Amino acid sequence: MSADASSPVDVPLSKVDSAVQGLSSSPTDKVPVPKHRRASSSAGAGVYNINDLEKEGKELQIAKETQKLNWKINKSPNGLEDPEKSYLKKMLTEPPVKKIDLHFPLGLEVTARNLKGVTIKDALDAIYKQYRKKADDELENPVLAGFEWDKEESWTRLIVHCKKEGAPQPKKKGKKGQEGEEL
Numbered sequence: 001m002s003a004d005a006s007s008p009v010d011v012p013l014s015k016v017d018s019a020v021q022g023l024s025s026s027p028t029d030k031v032p033v034p035k036h037r038r039a040s041s042s043a044g045a046g047v048y049n050i051n052d053l054e055k056e057g058k059e060l061q062i063a064k065e066t067q068k069l070n071w072k073i074n075k076s077p078n079g080l081e082d083p084e085k086s087y088l089k090k091m092l093t094e095p096p097v098k099k100i101d102l103h104f105p106l107g108l109e110v111t112a113r114n115l116k117g118v119t120i121k122d123a124l125d126a127i128y129k130q131y132r133k134k135a136d137d138e139l140e141n142p143v144l145a146g147f148e149w150d151k152e153e154s155w156t157r158l159i160v161h162c163k164k165e166g167a168p169q170p171k172k173k174g175k176k177g178q179e180g181e182e183l
Contacts, residue, residue, distance in 0.1 A: 046117075048098070050099065050100055060095075061094040062146075062158065063091065066092070066147050068087070069087065069144055070084065070143060074142060075128070077121055088120050089121065090120050092112070092119060093158075096118065097117065098117070099114075100112055103154070103158065103160065104159075111126060123147070124144075127160065141163055142162065142164075143162060144163075
């Protein structure tokens, strides 16, 4: 753009030194605006706070698949094989909740959390985190038997039941119908 000769104001431009003029290099009245806002951690649709369910009097149903897992509480739930592995993605309770306390009969209590709804895997991960450093012979009842919800005792927690031994694992067949070694 060139200066137009017919412009009404014909003032020559000059360099301005902000320090001489008493101006700061950045305006102080502007507040810096963050460029990226962190996404809010909102819960999934249909996922409840356990305390709200208690106020409304809604009953919890526990997934029956937890009784079929035959899972040792000191082994990673990722080590489960099919069909048990497919149960891990299932919601632990119906209706789904954001967090739930898991209470062991001897007094230990762990909390399983997931804003999209606590799954069976979330519960097993919370239990495993407490018991992963224990050897099999240190645990009196090392196999998960299932969960129980007793609303008279506490609406907001499940009781964890364990047993001495799980059902025997099916043996894998070797070549030509011979039984292979167990892993």
